[in-house]
Every structure is written in structure tokens, then in C-alpha cells.
Amino acid sequence: MEADATALAQPTALSAPPSPVEVVKPEPVAQTSVEVQTANVRAALEERLAELRLEYSSLIADMTTEERGLLVPDAGDDVVDIGTKAFNREQEISLANAVRERIDQVERALERLAQGGYGWCEGCAEPIPPARLAVYPSATLCVTCKQVAERR
DSSP states (O other), rough: HHHHHHHHHSTTTTTOOOOOOOOOOOOOOOOOOOHHHHHHHHHHHHHHHHHHHHHHHHHHHHHHHHHHOOOOOTOOHHHHHHHHHHHHHHHHHHHHHHHHHHHHHHHHHHHHHHHHTTTTTHEEEEEEHHHHHHHHOOOSSSSHHHHHHHOO
């Protein structure tokens, strides 16, 4: 009996080596609906930003092309022609400034999205309704705060 007990206590040459620790690869985590929505919003904002930048560069290129073509811009023009040209230039500059402002708004929305503040009103710190963000993705104020700001 003693031999049997000793044989059981000592491993034999036929016993299998201990198995290595299995490395379990984690399953890919499915994105939550918030992450998907954030990605969709980011993609839409980036697409809009690219469109606005293209529009802005086109406007600036058109303005500089017109100015280059006019070596002596008002030579030989009567008062009405000079006024018309000045009015047209002011309209073009105003349009370019408006596009530049929209570019700034979209860039700011992307920054807020990266920092986690997107979708929250800067005025009252309440969530901006999804319907408002769907219509105006770069909104920083809820409808109530925007109305108050416009009255001032």
C-alpha cells in the first residue's frame, strides 16, 4: 500500500504537462446608439464643413479674378456704373463673410462634439431638442435661449 500511495504522490512521465493559460480575446464591443449617432453627426458636420470651405474658396477666387481683370476699375464709368460695381462688390464680400461665419459655426460644433458638450445649450445647460439639431446641427442654444438672444 505504501508503494501505491508514493506512486500517486509523484507525477509519472506519462502525465500531461500543465496546459498553458488560454488567452481569451475579447469580443468586439458593439457600438452603442449614442456612439453611432455621434459618428453620424460628426460625418454630417465634416461633410458640411467641406462644402462650405469649397463654396468660400470659390467666392474668394471669383472676387480676386474680377479685381485682377479691372486694372483701372472705374475709368470711364459714370456715377451709376461706379455705384453698381461698389454695390456688387459689397454683396460678394457680405456673402463670403456669411459663408465664413457658417464655417466657424460648424468648426465650433465639431469642437463641442469632441469635448462632449455637443447637444447641450450654452445658455441654460439643458439638452437641445434633437429636432432642432436635426435642422440646425451647429446649434449652440436651445429654442428658448435663442429667442431671448435675438430679442436683445
